[in-house]
Amino acid sequence: MSTPTGVDYFDLAADLTEEERRVWASVRAFVDERLVPVAGGYWERAEMPLDLLKEYASLELVGDGLEGPGIPRLSHTAAGLVTMELSRGDGSFATLLGVQAGLAMRSIAFLGSEEQKRRWLPAMARLEVLGAFALTEPDHGSDAVALATTARRDGDEYVLDGAKRWIGLGTACDVCVVWARGEDGQVQGFLVERGTPGYEASVIEGKASLRAIHNADIRLEGVRVPAENKLPGARSFRDTGLVLSATRAGIAWGALGHATAAYEVALAYSLERTQFGKPLASFQLVQDKLVTMLAEVTAMQLYCVRTSRLAEQGRLTDTQASLAKVNATRKARTVTAVARDLLGGNGILLEHRVARHMADVEALHTYEGTESIQTLIVGRHLTGIGAFT
Incomplete structure (x- = not known):
């Protein structure tokens, strides 16, 4: 069963608000008409689709359910539907918007001063200003709490030194939220603006996943940041964690988008492709695969909608987001x-999309906390025993 807004076997659309259905349909149209036709080319060239940003900005949907000056108001469910549809079109474009709103804008909205919010958030919501989020380091991924980048006060400025890795939009951003350890030993956040001396970023090449968003290696050598660019609400890694935990439910929606795309392509292909004189869809093995995919997609939908509704009620816990x-x-x-298996040899061709989504899911499986780390977070909650080391 499907609706004008996509796969929906259990009729979840009936329980959405009119505005949520409007958002879903609006983003789906953008994805089908503008993103899907060009996504494979950008992915193959490892080129960011920045030319689509202005057009996407006109939909006024950049904000990931945040509240703040100039940010369009979206429910958590509507924000999830946006992430799902963008991921159904292209994981790189969805990640670009995820970095922008889910991480950079969220850091400012959650932890910034009122002045910082007024200065940055409206322009970021219009995609006139791009943001990045620099936490991960060459030697600190899952153990990000142990980050080694330092910040020391020098008069009216802070001086940052260190290195960051895997930073989405790190080479293209206008402002980068850099996390560093202050002189008190606590993790703090700083807004480093484009052109600041000592900030050097280079694109990580050779990626086999999310190829159409550039991730950066960043070196910070004596980077001087005005004291007013320090995020006042970022006093420890616990505050950083508030940003990270709020993004995990969004990653679940993104994974749902990739799975939905794969199912839609496989269903259409099985109805059109003829082998042994009849459509693939007429074979028992093929129907079994289609039902397996639909069952998983539907289960993911139920998880995601429930997670978003809990967030809207202020009841979503970190462990629930991790499990999602x-x-x-x-x-x-x-x-x-x-x-990919159902499409046979054609499954590896970019024109059929599935191989691209299959590769991109591997990045979602890892970032914002690997499966292993998320599993241990939930396991600790269930047993009361930490098994991280």
């Missing part, structure tokens, strides 16, 4: 693999 991410990325890996 673990479940969604696992299922997305299964669905994309089954779809």
Whole structure:
């Protein structure tokens, strides 16, 4: 079963608000008409689709459910639907917007001063200013709490030194939220603006996943940041964690988008492709694969909608968000693999999209906390025993 807004076997659209259905349909139209036709080319060239940003900005949907000056108001569910549809079109474009709103804008909205919010958020919501989020380091990924980048006060400025890795939009951003350890030993956040001396970023090449968003290696050598660019609400890694935990439910929605794309392509292909004189869809093995994919996609939808509704009620816990991410990325890996198998040799061609989604899911499986780390977070909650070391 499907609706004008996509796969919806359990009729979840009936429980959405009129505004949420409008948002879903609006983003889906943009994805089908503008993003899907060009996504494979950008992915193959490892080129960011920045030319689509102005057009996407006109939809006034950049904000990931945040509140702040100039940010369009979206429910958590509407924001999830946006992420789902963008991921259904292209994981790189969805990640670009995820970095922009889910990480950079969220850091300012959650932890910034009123002046910082007024200065940055309206322009970021219009995509006139791009943001990045620099936490991960060459030697600190899952153990980000141990980051080694330092910040020391020098008069009216802070001086940052260190290195960051895997920073989405790190080479293209106008402002980068850099996380560093202050002289008190606590993790703090700083807004480093484009052109600041000592900030050097280079594109990481050779990626086999999310190729159409550039991730950066960043070196920070004596980077001087005005004291007013320090995020006043960022006093420890616990505050950083508030930003990270709020993004995990969004990653579940993104994984759902990739799985939905794989299912839609596989279903259409099985109805059109003829082998042994009849459509692939007429074979029992093929129908079994289609039902398997639909069951997983539907289960992911139920997870995601419930997670967003809990967030809207202020009841979503960190461990619930972690479980949603673990479940969604696992299922997305299964669905994309089954779809790739169903398409046979054509499954590896970019024109059929599935191989691109299959590769991109591997990044979602890892970033914002690997499956292993998220599993241990939930396991600690269930047992009361930390098993991280």
